[in-house]
Amino acid sequence: MREIHVSSITDAVKKLCMEANYSLEPDMIRAFAGALQKERSPAGRQVLQILQQNAELARTRQIPYCQDTGFVVCFVELGQDAHVTGGGLYDAINEGVRQGYKEGYLRASIVRSPFDRVNTGDNTPAVIHLDVVAGAAIKIQIMAKGGGCENRSKYKMLTPAEGVDGVKDWILECIRTAGPDACPPLIAGVGVGGTFEQAARLSKKALFRELGTPNPDPAVATLEKEVLERANRLGIGPQGYGGDTTAFGIHILTYPCHITSLPVAVTIECHAHRHKEAVL
Amino acid sequence: MITVAADGIKEVTPPLSDADVEALKAGDRVRITGVMYTARDAAHGRLLPLIEAGKPLPIDVRGQIIYYTGPSPARPGDVVGSIGPTTGGRMDKFTPKLLALGLKGTLGKGARSQPVKDALRHHKAVYFGAIGGAGAVLSGFVKKLEVVAYEDLGTEAIRRLEVAGFPAIVVNDCHGGDLYQDGMKAYAREEP
Numbered sequence: 001m002r003e004i005h006v007s008s009i010t011d012a013v014k015k016l017c018m019e020a021n022y023s024l025e026p027d028m029i030r031a032f033a034g035a036l037q038k039e040r041s042p043a044g045r046q047v048l049q050i051l052q053q054n055a056e057l058a059r060t061r062q063i064p065y066c067q068d069t070g071f072v073v074c075f076v077e078l079g080q081d082a083h084v085t086g087g088g089l090y091d092a093i094n095e096g097v098r099q100g101y102k103e104g105y106l107r108a109s110i111v112r113s114p115f116d117r118v119n120t121g122d123n124t125p126a127v128i129h130l131d132v133v134a135g136a137a138i139k140i141q142i143m144a145k146g147g148g149c150e151n152r153s154k155y156k157m158l159t160p161a162e163g164v165d166g167v168k169d170w171i172l173e174c175i176r177t178a179g180p181d182a183c184p185p186l187i188a189g190v191g192v193g194g195t196f197e198q199a200a201r202l203s204k205k206a207l208f209r210e211l212g213t214p215n216p217d218p219a220v221a222t223l224e225k226e227v228l229e230r231a232n233r234l235g236i237g238p239q240g241y242g243g244d245t246t247a248f249g250i251h252i253l254t255y256p257c258h259i260t261s262l263p264v265a266v267t268i269e270c271h272a273h274r275h276k277e278a279v280l
Numbered sequence: 281m282i283t284v285a286a287d288g289i290k291e292v293t294p295p296l297s298d299a300d301v302e303a304l305k306a307g308d309r310v311r312i313t314g315v316m317y318t319a320r321d322a323a324h325g326r327l328l329p330l331i332e333a334g335k336p337l338p339i340d341v342r343g344q345i346i347y348y349t350g351p352s353p354a355r356p357g358d359v360v361g362s363i364g365p366t367t368g369g370r371m372d373k374f375t376p377k378l379l380a381l382g383l384k385g386t387l388g389k390g391a392r393s394q395p396v397k398d399a400l401r402h403h404k405a406v407y408f409g410a411i412g413g414a415g416a417v418l419s420g421f422v423k424k425l426e427v428v429a430y431e432d433l434g435t436e437a438i439r440r441l442e443v444a445g446f447p448a449i450v451v452n453d454c455h456g457g458d459l460y461q462d463g464m465k466a467y468a469r470e471e472p
Contacts, residue, residue, distance in 0.1 A: 051411070054411075054413070054414045054416045057417055058362070061416065063352070063361050063362055064361060064362040064416065065362070065413065066413045067350060067362035069362075105361055107351070107352040107353065107362075119433075121434070180390050180409075181390030182390075183389065183412035233469040235466065235468030239411055240389075240390070240391075240459075241409075241449070242464055242466050243463070243467050270412070272413040
């Protein structure tokens with residue numbers, strides 16, 4: 001049994017929160033450059049160039065890429081041979097969020113109750129998803145999930161008869177209705193199969209895959225490619241000003257499903273796709 | 281006041297008159313200089329009962345622009361942190377009432393409802409778009425910032441900004457023009 005003290009978890013989460021908000025990952029930087037090669041719309045190209053400048057400025061000045069520094073969504077893969085010591089795992093993660101948002105000059109965007117809507121002041125709590133896996137390591141993935149695009153995420157219970165075509169059409173419908181509100185170019189994280197909550201969870205998990213890499217299943221990869229191609233024919237373009245770059249990627253994860261069901265959850269992610277990970 | 285700069289970009293300086301607003305067309309690039317007020321969901325929620333009761337608001341909205349944003353905290357020595365726009369559509373419920381009081385501009389990102397577009401025509405007002413997610417770049421155009429109401433709301437407090445050359449684009453004008461609809465139409469491609 002390998003012992004991992006909570007303080008190392010808190011330190012890691014604190015660092016990930018700050019870095020995610022200041023420095024976009026290389027996959028996003030590549031996506032801006034790639035889109036600039038193809039975008040026909042002058043307004044769209046200008047938006048992409050400003051977003052490149054924005055990424056550079058955020059990184060060098062250590063100020064957030066976007067003022068909405070997000071809801072921290074945290075996926076933890078806890079090795080079954082690791083023993084967390086010195087306190088609770090979830091408390092350690094939330095303490096990391098608290099310290100990272102306070103010390104990093106990041107915005108507090110979480111209210112304690114959906115009804116009384118009083119800000120917690122430190123961006124806690126995070127939304128934490130835990131998987132127990134083989135080994136003695138702890139992998140922590142965090143995403144600073146923006147609210148504007150999250151509001152455009154959708155869910156549909158399709159029927160098996162609606163099949164693959166139904167799934168494609170539903171993802172496209174989600175991107176079309178997200179339109180300019182969700183800060184395109186977008187990434188769609190899609191969970192297909194499982195139960196209601198499993199599909200929703202997968203739609204978030206799918207966003208952690210490196211942009212531009214396909215699902216390892218060739219049939220799913222083909223589906224991703226086709227939907228992306230169709231999404232970029234919609235004409236919404238960067239920031240909705242019209243153009244060819246409406247989406248940067250479609251990331252699908254699947255799970256076995258019941259004979260009666262075809263659940264499809266679509267998490268809409270904006271171009272401020274802030275994700276980082278650490279392995280302890 | 282609206283003037284056209286040598287580079288063709290319209291310079292917008294509040295307060296704006298009906299004639300100023302009429303000169304703005306969907307798709308026009310603009311630079312805003314002078315005062316703007318920030319307000320988003322929670323601040324609008326507090327303004328609404330005041331409007332409905334006919335009571336004075338903490339800010340005089342006549343001729344002004346409201347910027348839908350909740351900035352991130354400033355580092356020591358900075359005016360503000362990141363300060364990009366939030367989704368305008370969430371304020372749709374409140375906007376026609378503020379336009380009726382003389383508000384001339386709103387600045388955000390994302391589509392507005394038909395009642396808001398109708399109110400823009402009726403009251404002669406305009407909806408500007410700023411680039412969502414470009415909060416680091418946009419912070420450079422904010423020269424001064426002061427909380428003027430609802431400080432307890434934190435990032436959602438009403439702030440008075442002084443901006444210089446703040447870049448935006450006209451999304452919805454007072455003539456029914458809509459940049460999002462026009463843009464999408466121009467670039468949509470039929471499926472093969």
